[in-house]
Amino acid sequence: MTIKQDALSATASSLRAVMSYVSASDELTAPTSVINQARADEPVFVLRARDMVATATIEWWLWCARNRGVPAEKLERAERQRRAADLWIDKRLPTVTGTDGRTIVRTARLEREDRDSVLNSCHPDEPVFVIVASDAVSTEVVEFWAFMAERHGAPARKVEGAMEVAKAMARWQEKRIVGTGARRLAEAQPPLAEVPRPRHKTVMHLLCVECGHDERLGEPPFDEELLATVRETCEGPCPACGAEPKTDAASGQIRRVLTTSMTTE
Ligand SMILES: [Zn+2]
Known part of the structure:
Protein backbone atom coordinates (compact mmCIF):
# COMPACT_ATOMS: atom_id res chain seq x y z
CA MET A 1 0.00 0.00 0.00
CA TRP A 172 -34.04 1.65 -21.14
CA GLN A 173 -37.78 1.09 -20.92
CA GLU A 174 -38.41 0.23 -17.33
CA LYS A 175 -38.46 3.43 -15.26
CA ARG A 176 -39.35 3.80 -11.63
CA ILE A 177 -39.25 6.47 -8.97
CA VAL A 178 -36.42 5.56 -6.60
CA GLY A 179 -37.69 4.19 -3.31
CA THR A 180 -41.30 3.71 -4.39
CA GLY A 181 -40.98 0.72 -6.71
CA ALA A 182 -43.64 2.41 -8.83
CA ARG A 183 -43.18 2.23 -12.59
CA ARG A 184 -45.05 5.48 -13.04
CA LEU A 185 -46.16 8.27 -10.74
CA ALA A 186 -49.66 7.60 -9.49
CA GLU A 187 -52.26 10.05 -10.78
CA ALA A 188 -53.40 11.23 -7.36
CA GLN A 189 -50.07 12.47 -6.04
CA PRO A 190 -50.33 15.33 -3.57
CA PRO A 191 -48.84 18.53 -5.06
CA LEU A 192 -45.10 18.72 -4.44
CA ALA A 193 -43.64 21.70 -2.66
CA GLU A 194 -41.64 23.95 -4.96
CA VAL A 195 -37.92 23.34 -4.48
CA PRO A 196 -35.49 26.07 -5.54
CA ARG A 197 -32.97 25.13 -8.19
CA PRO A 198 -29.57 24.50 -6.56
CA ARG A 199 -26.69 26.95 -6.97
CA HIS A 200 -23.81 24.76 -7.97
CA LYS A 201 -20.66 24.83 -5.92
CA THR A 202 -17.93 25.06 -8.53
CA VAL A 203 -15.34 27.35 -6.89
CA MET A 204 -12.48 25.54 -5.19
CA HIS A 205 -11.12 26.76 -1.87
CA LEU A 206 -8.17 25.67 0.24
CA LEU A 207 -9.08 25.18 3.91
CA CYS A 208 -6.90 24.72 7.00
CA VAL A 209 -8.49 22.48 9.64
CA GLU A 210 -6.29 24.02 12.34
CA CYS A 211 -6.81 27.77 11.90
CA GLY A 212 -9.74 27.98 9.47
CA HIS A 213 -7.63 29.70 6.80
CA ASP A 214 -9.78 29.87 3.65
CA GLU A 215 -8.24 30.71 0.30
CA ARG A 216 -9.93 30.83 -3.11
CA LEU A 217 -8.03 28.61 -5.55
CA GLY A 218 -9.96 28.76 -8.79
CA GLU A 219 -13.11 28.20 -10.76
CA PRO A 220 -13.98 26.12 -13.85
CA PRO A 221 -12.48 25.20 -16.19
CA PHE A 222 -9.80 23.59 -14.01
CA ASP A 223 -6.69 22.09 -15.53
CA GLU A 224 -4.71 19.07 -14.34
CA GLU A 225 -1.70 21.28 -13.56
CA LEU A 226 -3.64 23.41 -11.07
CA LEU A 227 -5.19 20.31 -9.49
CA ALA A 228 -1.78 18.65 -9.17
CA THR A 229 -0.48 21.79 -7.45
CA VAL A 230 -3.47 21.77 -5.10
CA ARG A 231 -2.89 18.09 -4.22
CA GLU A 232 0.77 18.84 -3.49
CA THR A 233 -0.13 21.91 -1.40
CA CYS A 234 -2.61 19.82 0.65
CA GLU A 235 0.22 17.51 1.69
CA GLY A 236 2.23 20.41 3.15
CA PRO A 237 1.91 22.97 5.97
CA CYS A 238 -0.77 25.67 6.23
CA PRO A 239 0.41 28.88 4.52
CA ALA A 240 -1.34 30.97 7.21
CA CYS A 241 -0.65 29.33 10.59
CA GLY A 242 2.21 27.04 9.57
CA ALA A 243 0.57 23.91 11.08
CA GLU A 244 2.24 20.76 9.70
CA PRO A 245 0.67 17.41 8.75
CA LYS A 246 0.99 14.96 11.65
CA THR A 247 1.77 11.28 11.67
CA ASP A 248 -0.53 9.30 13.91
CA ALA A 249 1.76 7.38 16.30
CA ALA A 250 -0.52 4.34 16.58
CA SER A 251 -1.43 3.78 12.94
CA GLY A 252 1.46 5.52 11.19
CA GLN A 253 -1.12 7.33 9.06
CA ILE A 254 -0.59 10.93 7.99
CA ARG A 255 -3.26 13.46 8.95
CA ARG A 256 -3.19 16.52 6.72
CA VAL A 257 -4.06 20.00 7.96
CA LEU A 258 -5.15 21.28 4.55
CA THR A 259 -8.15 20.20 2.55
CA THR A 260 -10.26 21.60 -0.26
CA SER A 261 -13.89 22.60 -0.39
CA MET A 262 -16.22 23.59 -3.22
CA THR A 263 -18.37 26.69 -2.75
CA THR A 264 -20.62 28.89 -4.87
CA GLU A 265 -18.24 31.85 -4.84
ZN1 LIG B 1 -3.72 27.13 9.29
Whole structure:
Protein backbone atom coordinates (compact mmCIF):
# COMPACT_ATOMS: atom_id res chain seq x y z
CA MET A 1 0.00 0.00 0.00
CA THR A 2 1.34 3.45 -0.89
CA ILE A 3 1.55 6.40 1.50
CA LYS A 4 -1.14 8.16 -0.51
CA GLN A 5 -3.62 5.34 0.10
CA ASP A 6 -2.75 5.46 3.79
CA ALA A 7 -3.60 9.16 3.88
CA LEU A 8 -6.91 8.46 2.14
CA SER A 9 -7.71 5.64 4.58
CA ALA A 10 -7.02 8.04 7.46
CA THR A 11 -9.39 10.58 5.91
CA ALA A 12 -11.97 7.84 5.44
CA SER A 13 -11.80 6.68 9.05
CA SER A 14 -12.27 10.22 10.36
CA LEU A 15 -15.16 10.63 7.91
CA ARG A 16 -16.75 7.35 9.06
CA ALA A 17 -16.46 8.52 12.67
CA VAL A 18 -18.81 11.45 12.00
CA MET A 19 -21.14 9.99 9.37
CA SER A 20 -22.15 6.74 7.75
CA TYR A 21 -21.88 6.61 3.99
CA VAL A 22 -21.74 4.04 1.20
CA SER A 23 -18.23 3.36 -0.10
CA ALA A 24 -17.11 1.59 -3.27
CA SER A 25 -16.48 -1.61 -1.33
CA ASP A 26 -19.94 -1.37 0.32
CA GLU A 27 -21.54 -1.08 -3.13
CA LEU A 28 -19.67 -4.13 -4.39
CA THR A 29 -20.32 -6.35 -1.37
CA ALA A 30 -23.75 -5.45 0.10
CA PRO A 31 -26.47 -7.64 -1.48
CA THR A 32 -28.96 -4.75 -1.22
CA SER A 33 -26.69 -2.12 -2.80
CA VAL A 34 -27.88 -0.20 -5.86
CA ILE A 35 -25.43 -1.96 -8.19
CA ASN A 36 -26.28 -5.44 -6.85
CA GLN A 37 -30.01 -4.88 -7.24
CA ALA A 38 -29.73 -3.58 -10.81
CA ARG A 39 -30.47 -5.88 -13.77
CA ALA A 40 -27.25 -7.41 -15.14
CA ASP A 41 -27.61 -5.66 -18.53
CA GLU A 42 -28.87 -2.36 -17.08
CA PRO A 43 -26.76 0.71 -18.04
CA VAL A 44 -25.24 2.37 -14.97
CA PHE A 45 -23.20 5.48 -14.22
CA VAL A 46 -21.00 5.54 -11.13
CA LEU A 47 -20.18 8.85 -9.48
CA ARG A 48 -17.05 8.60 -7.37
CA ALA A 49 -15.98 11.15 -4.74
CA ARG A 50 -12.63 11.77 -6.46
CA ASP A 51 -14.50 13.17 -9.44
CA MET A 52 -14.68 16.97 -9.05
CA VAL A 53 -18.11 17.04 -10.66
CA ALA A 54 -19.63 14.31 -8.47
CA THR A 55 -21.00 16.44 -5.63
CA ALA A 56 -22.67 18.96 -7.97
CA THR A 57 -24.18 16.00 -9.87
CA ILE A 58 -25.56 14.39 -6.69
CA GLU A 59 -27.02 17.79 -5.81
CA TRP A 60 -28.68 17.83 -9.22
CA TRP A 61 -29.97 14.27 -8.67
CA LEU A 62 -31.46 15.46 -5.35
CA TRP A 63 -33.18 18.36 -7.04
CA CYS A 64 -34.63 16.21 -9.85
CA ALA A 65 -35.61 13.46 -7.41
CA ARG A 66 -37.35 15.86 -5.02
CA ASN A 67 -39.46 17.13 -7.86
CA ARG A 68 -40.49 13.56 -8.74
CA GLY A 69 -41.65 12.61 -5.28
CA VAL A 70 -38.75 10.40 -4.18
CA PRO A 71 -39.30 9.48 -0.48
CA ALA A 72 -37.51 11.58 2.17
CA GLU A 73 -35.46 8.60 3.37
CA LYS A 74 -33.87 8.15 -0.08
CA LEU A 75 -33.21 11.89 -0.32
CA GLU A 76 -31.46 11.82 3.06
CA ARG A 77 -29.33 8.89 1.92
CA ALA A 78 -28.31 10.79 -1.23
CA GLU A 79 -27.58 13.93 0.81
CA ARG A 80 -25.26 11.88 3.06
CA GLN A 81 -23.41 10.60 0.00
CA ARG A 82 -23.14 14.18 -1.29
CA ARG A 83 -21.63 15.39 1.98
CA ALA A 84 -19.24 12.45 2.21
CA ALA A 85 -18.12 12.98 -1.38
CA ASP A 86 -17.65 16.69 -0.69
CA LEU A 87 -15.36 15.94 2.27
CA TRP A 88 -13.27 13.39 0.33
CA ILE A 89 -9.84 14.95 0.10
CA ASP A 90 -8.62 13.64 -3.25
CA LYS A 91 -10.25 15.56 -6.13
CA ARG A 92 -9.46 15.17 -9.82
CA LEU A 93 -10.86 15.89 -13.22
CA PRO A 94 -12.60 12.91 -14.83
CA THR A 95 -10.13 11.08 -17.08
CA VAL A 96 -10.53 8.78 -20.04
CA THR A 97 -10.02 5.16 -19.06
CA GLY A 98 -9.15 2.39 -21.49
CA THR A 99 -6.97 2.98 -24.50
CA ASP A 100 -8.85 1.58 -27.48
CA GLY A 101 -10.92 4.77 -27.85
CA ARG A 102 -14.24 2.92 -27.86
CA THR A 103 -17.10 4.25 -25.83
CA ILE A 104 -18.34 1.59 -23.48
CA VAL A 105 -21.73 1.95 -21.89
CA ARG A 106 -21.18 0.14 -18.63
CA THR A 107 -23.77 -2.32 -17.43
CA ALA A 108 -24.31 -3.32 -13.82
CA ARG A 109 -22.61 -6.66 -14.51
CA LEU A 110 -19.54 -4.94 -15.99
CA GLU A 111 -19.31 -2.56 -13.03
CA ARG A 112 -19.50 -5.51 -10.63
CA GLU A 113 -17.14 -7.85 -12.43
CA ASP A 114 -14.72 -5.91 -14.64
CA ARG A 115 -11.38 -5.30 -12.91
CA ASP A 116 -11.11 -1.88 -14.57
CA SER A 117 -14.65 -0.73 -13.79
CA VAL A 118 -15.17 2.53 -11.92
CA LEU A 119 -16.25 0.74 -8.72
CA ASN A 120 -13.26 -1.57 -8.85
CA SER A 121 -10.89 1.34 -9.55
CA CYS A 122 -12.07 3.42 -6.59
CA HIS A 123 -10.32 3.56 -3.26
CA PRO A 124 -12.32 0.96 -1.24
CA ASP A 125 -13.38 3.66 1.27
CA GLU A 126 -14.26 6.21 -1.41
CA PRO A 127 -17.88 7.46 -1.26
CA VAL A 128 -19.81 6.52 -4.42
CA PHE A 129 -23.25 7.23 -5.85
CA VAL A 130 -24.59 4.78 -8.41
CA ILE A 131 -27.16 5.90 -10.98
CA VAL A 132 -29.06 3.10 -12.73
CA ALA A 133 -31.03 3.40 -15.98
CA SER A 134 -34.34 2.46 -14.34
CA ASP A 135 -34.08 5.51 -12.05
CA ALA A 136 -36.65 7.95 -13.52
CA VAL A 137 -34.16 10.85 -13.38
CA SER A 138 -31.08 8.96 -14.66
CA THR A 139 -30.90 10.47 -18.16
CA GLU A 140 -31.12 14.10 -17.07
CA VAL A 141 -28.61 13.55 -14.27
CA VAL A 142 -26.00 11.93 -16.53
CA GLU A 143 -26.51 14.70 -19.12
CA PHE A 144 -25.95 17.21 -16.35
CA TRP A 145 -22.73 15.42 -15.40
CA ALA A 146 -21.53 15.64 -19.02
CA PHE A 147 -22.32 19.36 -19.11
CA MET A 148 -20.49 20.04 -15.85
CA ALA A 149 -17.53 17.82 -16.79
CA GLU A 150 -17.10 19.75 -20.02
CA ARG A 151 -17.24 23.10 -18.19
CA HIS A 152 -14.64 21.89 -15.71
CA GLY A 153 -12.26 20.93 -18.48
CA ALA A 154 -12.66 17.13 -18.76
CA PRO A 155 -11.47 15.52 -22.01
CA ALA A 156 -14.03 15.62 -24.86
CA ARG A 157 -14.02 11.83 -25.21
CA LYS A 158 -15.06 11.44 -21.57
CA VAL A 159 -17.93 13.88 -22.06
CA GLU A 160 -19.06 12.09 -25.24
CA GLY A 161 -18.89 8.76 -23.41
CA ALA A 162 -21.25 10.07 -20.72
CA MET A 163 -23.67 11.28 -23.41
CA GLU A 164 -23.68 7.72 -24.83
CA VAL A 165 -24.60 6.44 -21.37
CA ALA A 166 -27.40 9.03 -21.12
CA LYS A 167 -28.79 7.85 -24.48
CA ALA A 168 -28.65 4.21 -23.40
CA MET A 169 -30.46 5.16 -20.20
CA ALA A 170 -33.15 6.99 -22.17
CA ARG A 171 -33.67 3.82 -24.26
CA TRP A 172 -34.04 1.65 -21.14
CA GLN A 173 -37.78 1.09 -20.92
CA GLU A 174 -38.41 0.23 -17.33
CA LYS A 175 -38.46 3.43 -15.26
CA ARG A 176 -39.35 3.80 -11.63
CA ILE A 177 -39.25 6.47 -8.97
CA VAL A 178 -36.42 5.56 -6.60
CA GLY A 179 -37.69 4.19 -3.31
CA THR A 180 -41.30 3.71 -4.39
CA GLY A 181 -40.98 0.72 -6.71
CA ALA A 182 -43.64 2.41 -8.83
CA ARG A 183 -43.18 2.23 -12.59
CA ARG A 184 -45.05 5.48 -13.04
CA LEU A 185 -46.16 8.27 -10.74
CA ALA A 186 -49.66 7.60 -9.49
CA GLU A 187 -52.26 10.05 -10.78
CA ALA A 188 -53.40 11.23 -7.36
CA GLN A 189 -50.07 12.47 -6.04
CA PRO A 190 -50.33 15.33 -3.57
CA PRO A 191 -48.84 18.53 -5.06
CA LEU A 192 -45.10 18.72 -4.44
CA ALA A 193 -43.64 21.70 -2.66
CA GLU A 194 -41.64 23.95 -4.96
CA VAL A 195 -37.92 23.34 -4.48
CA PRO A 196 -35.49 26.07 -5.54
CA ARG A 197 -32.97 25.13 -8.19
CA PRO A 198 -29.57 24.50 -6.56
CA ARG A 199 -26.69 26.95 -6.97
CA HIS A 200 -23.81 24.76 -7.97
CA LYS A 201 -20.66 24.83 -5.92
CA THR A 202 -17.93 25.06 -8.53
CA VAL A 203 -15.34 27.35 -6.89
CA MET A 204 -12.48 25.54 -5.19
CA HIS A 205 -11.12 26.76 -1.87
CA LEU A 206 -8.17 25.67 0.24
CA LEU A 207 -9.08 25.18 3.91
CA CYS A 208 -6.90 24.72 7.00
CA VAL A 209 -8.49 22.48 9.64
CA GLU A 210 -6.29 24.02 12.34
CA CYS A 211 -6.81 27.77 11.90
CA GLY A 212 -9.74 27.98 9.47
CA HIS A 213 -7.63 29.70 6.80
CA ASP A 214 -9.78 29.87 3.65
CA GLU A 215 -8.24 30.71 0.30
CA ARG A 216 -9.93 30.83 -3.11
CA LEU A 217 -8.03 28.61 -5.55
CA GLY A 218 -9.96 28.76 -8.79
CA GLU A 219 -13.11 28.20 -10.76
CA PRO A 220 -13.98 26.12 -13.85
CA PRO A 221 -12.48 25.20 -16.19
CA PHE A 222 -9.80 23.59 -14.01
CA ASP A 223 -6.69 22.09 -15.53
CA GLU A 224 -4.71 19.07 -14.34
CA GLU A 225 -1.70 21.28 -13.56
CA LEU A 226 -3.64 23.41 -11.07
CA LEU A 227 -5.19 20.31 -9.49
CA ALA A 228 -1.78 18.65 -9.17
CA THR A 229 -0.48 21.79 -7.45
CA VAL A 230 -3.47 21.77 -5.10
CA ARG A 231 -2.89 18.09 -4.22
CA GLU A 232 0.77 18.84 -3.49
CA THR A 233 -0.13 21.91 -1.40
CA CYS A 234 -2.61 19.82 0.65
CA GLU A 235 0.22 17.51 1.69
CA GLY A 236 2.23 20.41 3.15
CA PRO A 237 1.91 22.97 5.97
CA CYS A 238 -0.77 25.67 6.23
CA PRO A 239 0.41 28.88 4.52
CA ALA A 240 -1.34 30.97 7.21
CA CYS A 241 -0.65 29.33 10.59
CA GLY A 242 2.21 27.04 9.57
CA ALA A 243 0.57 23.91 11.08
CA GLU A 244 2.24 20.76 9.70
CA PRO A 245 0.67 17.41 8.75
CA LYS A 246 0.99 14.96 11.65
CA THR A 247 1.77 11.28 11.67
CA ASP A 248 -0.53 9.30 13.91
CA ALA A 249 1.76 7.38 16.30
CA ALA A 250 -0.52 4.34 16.58
CA SER A 251 -1.43 3.78 12.94
CA GLY A 252 1.46 5.52 11.19
CA GLN A 253 -1.12 7.33 9.06
CA ILE A 254 -0.59 10.93 7.99
CA ARG A 255 -3.26 13.46 8.95
CA ARG A 256 -3.19 16.52 6.72
CA VAL A 257 -4.06 20.00 7.96
CA LEU A 258 -5.15 21.28 4.55
CA THR A 259 -8.15 20.20 2.55
CA THR A 260 -10.26 21.60 -0.26
CA SER A 261 -13.89 22.60 -0.39
CA MET A 262 -16.22 23.59 -3.22
CA THR A 263 -18.37 26.69 -2.75
CA THR A 264 -20.62 28.89 -4.87
CA GLU A 265 -18.24 31.85 -4.84
ZN1 LIG B 1 -3.72 27.13 9.29
